[in-house]
Amino acid sequence: MTSNNQFKNQHDSADDLESLLTKFALKEHSEADLVKLSALLSESEHARWSYIHAVHLGEGIKGWSQTQGVVDIWAVLNLLHESDNLQDRELASHLEELAVDDARLARGPRLSQQVRAAHRQRGVNGRNWWQTVRSWQKAGLAVAATFLLAVSFWQGFRHEGDVSTIDEEFFARNDAVIPNVEYTLSDSENVVARVTSITSDVAWTHGREPRDFLMRFRPGDVVGMEKGLLQLEFSSGASLIVESPAMLQVTSATSARLSRGRVVGRADNGNFTLLTPTANVVDIGTEFGVGVSNRGTDVTVFEGEVHVHSLLGRVEAGSMQRLQTGMSVLINPQGLSNSHSVSHQPHFQRSFDRSTRILLDENSVSLLDLIGGHDSTHTQIAGSIDPKTGYWGRPPWMDPHRTKAQRGDTQFAQTDWNSMVDGVFIPRSNAREMQIDSDGHMVYLPPNSGSTWGPIWARRRFDPIPEQALFSAAHQGYWGAGTLSQVVDRLQQTRDGLMGLHANVGITFNLDAVRESRSRELAYFKAIVANLASSPRGDDPKANSVADVRVFVDGKLRYSRLQFGSNDGDASILVELTHEDRFLTVVTTDADGDPLFDLVVLIDPVLEYEPAKPLPSHLEVFL
Amino acid sequence: MENRKSESSKGHCKTLGADQFVKLLLVHESRVRGFVTSLMIGSSDGDDVFQSSCLAAFRKLETFTYTGDSPDEEFVRWVCTIARYEVLQIYRKRRTSRTLFSSELVAELADMQIQYSEQLGSRAEALAGCIQKLSSREQQLLRLHYGQALPIAEIAKRINRTANGVYKALARVRSRLLACIQHKLKLEGLSS
Numbered sequence: 001m002t003s004n005n006q007f008k009n010q011h012d013s014a015d016d017l018e019s020l021l022t023k024f025a026l027k028e029h030s031e032a033d034l035v036k037l038s039a040l041l042s043e044s045e046h047a048r049w050s051y052i053h054a055v056h057l058g059e060g061i062k063g064w065s066q067t068q069g070v071v072d073i074w075a076v077l078n079l080l081h082e083s084d085n086l087q088d089r090e091l092a093s094h095l096e097e098l099a100v101d102d103a104r105l106a107r108g109p110r111l112s113q114q115v116r117a118a119h120r121q122r123g124v125n126g127r128n129w130w131q132t133v134r135s136w137q138k139a140g141l142a143v144a145a146t147f148l149l150a151v152s153f154w155q156g157f158r159h160e161g162d163v164s165t166i167d168e169e170f171f172a173r174n175d176a177v178i179p180n181v182e183y184t185l186s187d188s189e190n191v192v193a194r195v196t197s198i199t200s201d202v203a204w205t206h207g208r209e210p211r212d213f214l215m216r217f218r219p220g221d222v223v224g225m226e227k228g229l230l231q232l233e234f235s236s237g238a239s240l241i242v243e244s245p246a247m248l249q250v251t252s253a254t255s256a257r258l259s260r261g262r263v264v265g266r267a268d269n270g271n272f273t274l275l276t277p278t279a280n281v282v283d284i285g286t287e288f289g290v291g292v293s294n295r296g297t298d299v300t301v302f303e304g305e306v307h308v309h310s311l312l313g314r315v316e317a318g319s320m321q322r323l324q325t326g327m328s329v330l331i332n333p334q335g336l337s338n339s340h341s342v343s344h345q346p347h348f349q350r351s352f353d354r355s356t357r358i359l360l361d362e363n364s365v366s367l368l369d370l371i372g373g374h375d376s377t378h379t380q381i382a383g384s385i386d387p388k389t390g391y392w393g394r395p396p397w398m399d400p401h402r403t404k405a406q407r408g409d410t411q412f413a414q415t416d417w418n419s420m421v422d423g424v425f426i427p428r429s430n431a432r433e434m435q436i437d438s439d440g441h442m443v444y445l446p447p448n449s450g451s452t453w454g455p456i457w458a459r460r461r462f463d464p465i466p467e468q469a470l471f472s473a474a475h476q477g478y479w480g481a482g483t484l485s486q487v488v489d490r491l492q493q494t495r496d497g498l499m500g501l502h503a504n505v506g507i508t509f510n511l512d513a514v515r516e517s518r519s520r521e522l523a524y525f526k527a528i529v530a531n532l533a534s535s536p537r538g539d540d541p542k543a544n545s546v547a548d549v550r551v552f553v554d555g556k557l558r559y560s561r562l563q564f565g566s567n568d569g570d571a572s573i574l575v576e577l578t579h580e581d582r583f584l585t586v587v588t589t590d591a592d593g594d595p596l597f598d599l600v601v602l603i604d605p606v607l608e609y610e611p612a613k614p615l616p617s618h619l620e621v622f623l
Numbered sequence: 624m625e626n627r628k629s630e631s632s633k634g635h636c637k638t639l640g641a642d643q644f645v646k647l648l649l650v651h652e653s654r655v656r657g658f659v660t661s662l663m664i665g666s667s668d669g670d671d672v673f674q675s676s677c678l679a680a681f682r683k684l685e686t687f688t689y690t691g692d693s694p695d696e697e698f699v700r701w702v703c704t705i706a707r708y709e710v711l712q713i714y715r716k717r718r719t720s721r722t723l724f725s726s727e728l729v730a731e732l733a734d735m736q737i738q739y740s741e742q743l744g745s746r747a748e749a750l751a752g753c754i755q756k757l758s759s760r761e762q763q764l765l766r767l768h769y770g771q772a773l774p775i776a777e778i779a780k781r782i783n784r785t786a787n788g789v790y791k792a793l794a795r796v797r798s799r800l801l802a803c804i805q806h807k808l809k810l811e812g813l814s815s
Contacts, residue, residue: 022794022797025797026768026775026790026793026794026797027774027775028775029665031665034664034665037664038724038725038728041724041728041732042725042727048731048732048735049735051661051732052657052661052732052735052736052743053746053801053804054797054801055657055660055661055664056653056654056661056746056747057750057797057800057801057804058657058660058769058797059656059657059660060653060657060746060747060750060751061754061765061769061800062653062769062770063652063653064653064750064751064754064765064769065765065766065769065770065771066770068762068766068770556758556760557758557759557760557763558758558759559759560759560763
């Protein structure tokens with residue numbers, strides 16, 4: 001025997017042994033294999049040790065397995081799928097035989113390259129989220145060239161407190177007087193404004209609390225405050241800081257009505273209209289302050305130009321005054337105007353810098369803020385995403401007084417309003433593979449009903465939580481709008497707030513974009529997961545339904561919690577992130593084929609950065 | 624037995640109470656099972672032998688003494704020695720069977736494991752760390768096959784995959800674990 005032959009025989013023997021040991025380990029051996037193994041073990045000490053190690057490995061795995069919980073069979077499916085595509089071409093043919101969607105498989109790599117390129121581009125030139133929100137406003141709303149403030153004074157304004165009377169009379173008159181001002185009340189499906197900041201001392205006017213759990217406003221919604229300060233952001237880009245006591249009605253994306261209180265408005269595009277109870281209309285550009293009190297309406301221009309139209313009174317009715325930076329005017333209840341300097345005007349709160357504002361954690365990004373519609377540098381009170389389309393802020397249901405399940409269309413919907421939110425989806429009902437990120441990663445998810453309830457939402461905690469604003473019996477089951485008492489209760493127990501993922505939704509975050517936002521590497525995804533499942537009808541057997549949660553990173557399962565209900569309590573999610581990880585996906589599915597009452601929430605979800613590296617000592621001198 | 628004082632001294636030798644016996648058996652069950660399985664390959668009597676070995680060890684508990692700081696390694700060796708006897712008893716009863724190893728091979732395998740019990744203990748510890756390094760999906764696959772004792776064909780049926788695919792996936796995970804254990808032991812200077 002030559003040395004080459006000897007080597008070949010040894011090699012073959014090692015292969016035989018390994019192959020045999022695997023067969024035994026997996027209980028796939030035959031009687032002939034046993035004879036063969038016996039011979040090999042008798043001949044070689046190395047073979048005996050390999051055999052002993054293989055057996056002990058199996059028993060060790062078995063011992064470990066028996067200490068674990070429920071097996072996620074769908075995770076296994078995903079593992080095999082990954083093996084099929086990446087490691088085992090031979091097995092890919094089996095997949096085809098099993099009628100796996102060939103077209104989808106074939107599309108994967110091409111999609112991946114295209115999307116990756118597009119995504120990187122987007123990461124650099126991330127589109128402002130409002131740009132998208134604005135796009136769905138353009139069709140129905142005229143945009144004025146300047147900021148328009150319509151001020152009308154209601155003659156009986158001194159009768160404060162009778163809010164509904166004020167509104168009805170005031171609005172009825174102004175609707176007739178200002179025909180060119182558009183505030184389309186019929187467009188009630190669209191959210192046109194939202195609360196972005198709020199002070200902790202806010203006290204709502206009874207009956208005028210924000211009805212929406214996520215603090216969003218549709219045309220016609222009224223908010224009243226007796227105490228505190230809030231900031232409203234309109235989808236047109238305008239913002240208002242509202243100082244109490246105040247009563248404000250949102251009328252469109254570019255207009256609102258102030259019947260009492262003070263506001264500071266800013267509209268860089270100069271396209272906003274504010275109405276007050278006096279019969280005056282004021283056009284305004286950039287930043288202005290308006291105060292409505294018993295003495296009339298004070299208008300102050302901090303920057304830009306304001307046009308004030310008088311709609312009430314004797315002399316100036318119908319006329320217009322132009323106010324420039326630093327000018328102000330008082331329109332009294334008789335419709336008479338008196339110009340005076342800014343120094344005589346009431347103090348306006350021009351920035352939202354109360355100490356009660358939520359502080360941003362410099363070492364982490366809250367997913368609540370990303371879902372809230374902003375980047376990683378600002379906190380957001382609330383926000384929501386339609387899991388089917390990826391649209392921000394728009395309610396995914398048709399009837400605001402009735403909940404409806406929403407069926408998925410089996411597609412991954414990429415979002416374009418925030419570069420850190422990659423996209424959303426409703427898992428396929430038939431357990432076929434599904435794309436879960438814009439890089440084209442495909443996973444298998446378990447069979448489910450294929451439908452979900454309401455939006456993916458986020459809501460930050462702030463104290464005190466206005467009870468009426470959060471919980472309304474008329475909106476029981478109205479996931480993410482009016483809401484359920486257990487959601488409110490749980491919100492009060494959080495550090496940051498809640499993210500709502502009703503069963504059968506998925507959302508993917510772009511980790512690269514999150515890194516780029518602060519030029520820091522990510523270390524962990526952390527959250528607590530719970531199912532707040534409960535039926536408003538206490539005797540409903542589905543009240544304790546169960547759901548599954550899985551966390552994927554680039555299509556690989558990193559965490560799962562299965563078949564858990566409200567009685568199973570909380571569980572911590574800790575997913576370690578590497579520098580190469582690009583997409584983090586959180587998916588919920590109904591574990592029992594029924595999405596009813598599967599109220600899954602992530603508590604205080606954050607992407608945590610690696611600790612900041614200290615500056616080199618020679619640079620510290622510059623600080 | 625229950626009232627027996629734990630770790631009472633017999634000179635330098637220490638003994639175990641029943642509660643410690645149970646605790647140690649639970650901790651090292653996999654190692655003892657590994658020992659028995661390695662000698663009983665191809666037989667369905669592994670569980671019975673494991674149980675009879677444990678019972679025999681419990682009956683002889685008063686005879687067990689250890690001298691080290693911890694009883695673990697000596698305990699495993701002692702139980703395995705008892706199990707070796709139990710296995711050989713089975714072999715004697717089924718001398719004609721061709722599905723089992725020869726008595727000589729069984730004795731050789733048993734001696735190796737008893738002699739190098741501590742090394743196998745290190746491997747078991749390394750395995751625990753290596754399993755944690757597996758992806759969640761790989762862990763799930765192991766749990767399905769080992770924890771729920773599902774045959775490969777059954778797993779394949781449940782997830783609508785080929786048995787070949789499941790087999791290869793499991794083989795890959797096992798191979799990764801073996802490599803990981805070897806790597807860990809090498810780092811700790813325990814590699815053979």
